Amino acid sequence: xxxxxxxxxxxxxxxxxxxxxxxxxxxxxxxxxxxxxxxxxxxxxxxxxxxxxxxxxxxxxxxxxxxxxxxxxxxxxxxxxxxxxxxxxxxxxxxxxxxxxxxxxxxxxxxxxxxxxxxxxxxxxxxxxxxxxxxxxxxxxxxxxxxxxxxxxxxxxxxxxxxxxxxxxxxxxxxxxxxxxxxxxxxxxxxxxxxxxxxxxxxxxxxxxxxxxxxxxxxxxxxxxxxxxxxxxxxxxxxxxxxxxxxxxxxxxxxxxxxxxxxxxxxxxxxxxxxxxxxxxxxxxxxxxxxxxxxxxxxxxxxxxxxxxxxxxxxxxxxxxxxxxxxxxxxxxxxxxxxxxxxxxxxxxxxxxxxxxxxxxx
Amino acid sequence: xxxxxxxxxxxxxxxxxxxxxxxxxxxxxxxxxxxxxxxxxxxxxxxxxxxxxxxxxxxxxxxxxxxxxxxxxxxxxxxxxxxxxxxxxxxxxxxxxxxxxxxxxxxxxxxxxxxxxxxxxxxxxxxxxxxxxxxxxxxxxxxxxxxxxxxxxxxxxxxxxxxxxxxxxxxxxxxxxxxxxxxxxxxxxxxxxxxxxxxxxxxxxxxxxxxxxxxxxxxxxxxxxxxxxxxxxxxxxxxxxxxxxxxxxxxxxxxxxxxxxxxxxxxxxxxxxxxxxxxxxxxxxxxxxxxxxxxxxxxxxxxxxxxxxxxxxxxxxxxxxxxxxxxxxxxxxxxxxxxxxxxxxxxxxxxxxxxxxxxxxx
Numbered sequence: 001x002x003x004x005x006x007x008x009x010x011x012x013x014x015x016x017x018x019x020x021x022x023x024x025x026x027x028x029x030x031x032x033x034x035x036x037x038x039x040x041x042x043x044x045x046x047x048x049x050x051x052x053x054x055x056x057x058x059x060x061x062x063x064x065x066x067x068x069x070x071x072x073x074x075x076x077x078x079x080x081x082x083x084x085x086x087x088x089x090x091x092x093x094x095x096x097x098x099x100x101x102x103x104x105x106x107x108x109x110x111x112x113x114x115x116x117x118x119x120x121x122x123x124x125x126x127x128x129x130x131x132x133x134x135x136x137x138x139x140x141x142x143x144x145x146x147x148x149x150x151x152x153x154x155x156x157x158x159x160x161x162x163x164x165x166x167x168x169x170x171x172x173x174x175x176x177x178x179x180x181x182x183x184x185x186x187x188x189x190x191x192x193x194x195x196x197x198x199x200x201x202x203x204x205x206x207x208x209x210x211x212x213x214x215x216x217x218x219x220x221x222x223x224x225x226x227x228x229x230x231x232x233x234x235x236x237x238x239x240x241x242x243x244x245x246x247x248x249x250x251x252x253x254x255x256x257x258x259x260x261x262x263x264x265x266x267x268x269x270x271x272x273x274x275x276x277x278x279x280x281x282x283x284x285x286x287x288x289x290x291x292x293x294x295x296x297x298x299x300x301x302x303x304x305x306x307x308x309x310x311x312x313x314x315x316x317x318x319x320x321x322x323x324x325x326x327x328x329x330x331x332x333x334x335x336x337x338x339x340x341x342x343x344x345x346x347x348x349x350x351x352x353x354x355x356x357x358x359x360x361x362x
Numbered sequence: 363x364x365x366x367x368x369x370x371x372x373x374x375x376x377x378x379x380x381x382x383x384x385x386x387x388x389x390x391x392x393x394x395x396x397x398x399x400x401x402x403x404x405x406x407x408x409x410x411x412x413x414x415x416x417x418x419x420x421x422x423x424x425x426x427x428x429x430x431x432x433x434x435x436x437x438x439x440x441x442x443x444x445x446x447x448x449x450x451x452x453x454x455x456x457x458x459x460x461x462x463x464x465x466x467x468x469x470x471x472x473x474x475x476x477x478x479x480x481x482x483x484x485x486x487x488x489x490x491x492x493x494x495x496x497x498x499x500x501x502x503x504x505x506x507x508x509x510x511x512x513x514x515x516x517x518x519x520x521x522x523x524x525x526x527x528x529x530x531x532x533x534x535x536x537x538x539x540x541x542x543x544x545x546x547x548x549x550x551x552x553x554x555x556x557x558x559x560x561x562x563x564x565x566x567x568x569x570x571x572x573x574x575x576x577x578x579x580x581x582x583x584x585x586x587x588x589x590x591x592x593x594x595x596x597x598x599x600x601x602x603x604x605x606x607x608x609x610x611x612x613x614x615x616x617x618x619x620x621x622x623x624x625x626x627x628x629x630x631x632x633x634x635x636x637x638x639x640x641x642x643x644x645x646x647x648x649x650x651x652x653x654x655x656x657x658x659x660x661x662x663x664x665x666x667x668x669x670x671x672x673x674x675x676x677x678x679x680x681x682x683x684x685x686x687x688x689x690x691x692x693x694x695x696x697x698x699x700x701x702x703x704x705x706x707x708x709x710x711x712x713x714x715x716x717x718x719x720x721x722x723x724x
Binding site for chain 2: 026116
């Protein structure tokens with residue numbers, strides 16, 4: 001029987017053969033990306049090279065065909081990086097995101113666009129919108145929804161003022177830890193965190209620390225900084241801030257729902273063609289009379305469109321009291337969707353399709 | 363002639379065929395990694411799965427064979443991610459680095475280990491050493507040298523106390539910007555930056571702002587924070603901090619040497635076998651008598667070993683005044699190196715091989 005070294009060498013020789021084939025194929029793929037550029041140039045087509053619907057199809061296909069042993073997520077990640085590198089042959093995408101560096105939103109941006117993209121941290125959600133509107137960034141990434149706490153209202157409100165489209169969505173699984181320098185839970189006198197995170201851990205806090213004041217601050221990173229400096233304080237924060245500030249974790253994963261995810265939207269100027277598994281988001285308002293919301297939604301049901309979410313927000317304008325953000329499955333280019341929207345539009349005092357975009361893949 | 367859409371579709375069909383082949387090959391490669399694990403288990407071999415010398419060989423080979431159009435760097439990055447994903451099938455590597463998040467050192471860690479590794483920010487260089495010594499991290503990443511300013515002394519001094527090996531090196535190209543809220547250069551009253559960055563931009567400062575006081579602070583990120591808050595101040599900092607703090611750049615790339623690079627060391631517990639293109643770092647001290655350093659170095663020359671760097675540091679111990687950190691090309695397992703080191707050792711009052719490791723590839 002072959003020795004360990006001989007057996008390992010045989011495997012490494014196999015890997016070397018595979019790597020050469022991989023190199024050849026990766027290079028062929030990059031040349032195809034150049035061919036796309038040449039064809040577009042020949043036809044005077046100045047449209048963007050980044051095609052979210054095409055990327056979504058590619059990722060779904062390789063994840064569906066993935067024979068293992070790498071997880072679908074790792075396979076998706078590797079192909080994402082490959083597409084990111086091929087795309088950057090032309091010019092790296094510039095992606096504005098709600099900063100600072102190291103936040104969940106940056107993680108979402110890199111997950112969606114790959115590491116050949118250039119990420120540009122912004123200090124507020126409206127700055128992300130502004131950067132994309134001004135063309136300083138190709139796309140923006142903003143948080144929009146948390147599975148336990150609902151929508152990030154500020155992002156929705158921005159769509160009342162902005163003409164940008166929704167071009168995609170990203171989901172991240174998120175854990176919250178209780179962290180701080182106090183030796184045990186009984187000595188905690190105040191708990192700092194972002195309002196959203198406090199809400200996401202409400203049940204655990206009510207059960208375990210019902211009498212300790214909860215203090216909302218601007219971000220979970222800020223909460224960690226306070227917890228480092230104020231004796232008796234603790235914070236609820238993510239793994240990133242725990243790592244950065246080396247805060248002892250008093251209790252990990254205290255979020256009320258174990259599948260706590262945050263959803264982010266990709267915003268941009270271009271409408272996105274259908275990818276085969278898409279979602280559409282509407283911004284609508286109904287006339288203020290009894291039964292008008294029900295009437296508004298009726299066409300969606302009649303054309304068999306599955307509504308996945310509806311959020312109401314005060315409009316902040318005189319003309320209508322509430323606006324509604326409605327997500328449903330399907331793409332606005334599909335005939336059934338077009339007919340449903342045409343009918344819905346007649347019932348609406350305000351009507352805008354914020355975008356049809358591929359459902360999050362990774 | 364085919365329409366634009368037809369031509370683009372033909373290219374996309376080619377890409378789809380390539381992607382299926384890539385998927386199959388990537389999965390084969392991951393199965394090889396599992397086979398390696400099985401062979402090791404069968405022989406009761408508990409050695410680490412991460413083999414820096416093997417990774418260096420693989421990267422050099424694919425970069426050498428790279429037919430384009432992707433740059434060697436992008437090809438290296440993609441294979442690095444592929445190896446990182448295969449390695450994480452077993453368990454993700456835990457990498458301690460000099461934090462916080464978003465620093466050059468984290469960029470170096472991810473460049474070297476890929477994004478399937480877990481990076482753990484530490485607040486000081488000695489904490490990185492301690493984490494690796496304690497086994498909380500598999501490897502550490504610390505800055506050691508800047509091409510314009512010389513060594514980061516604190517890292518070298520740590521090797522006087524630590525028994526860790528040098529397992530690798532990473533080089534990053536680094537730019538420095540002058541940034542701040544002042545409307546123009548004439549109104550700057552103070553310039554903040556890390557000592558090292560001030561030194562790297564000395565010529566530019568002497569030529570353009572000779573009379574403005576230069577104030578060293580703990581990090582370039584700290585300098586950016588001060589420049590945001592103190593009227594009349596400016597900072598010298600990197601692109602990362604400029605992005606994070608959205609500081610206007612008053613003058614980009616003011617580093618004196620345009621090929622300004624920072625070198626980082628990978629530290630760990632295991633010695634690394636030869637990769638075919640290696641470097642060795644020695645820590646030595648000579649007896650304090652005339653000509654002793656020359657005598658110490660003589661064996662290296664006699665055996666034809668190219669010395670690439672020598673740094674002297676005060677030892678801080680009574681037994682010798684200075685210690686020397688010496689880099690030369692070659693691996694300590696090579697016969698010529700072994701003989702040279704045996705002779706050198708006889709001249710030395712202190713002698714330690716800090717490590718032989720692959721020269722930085724990416």
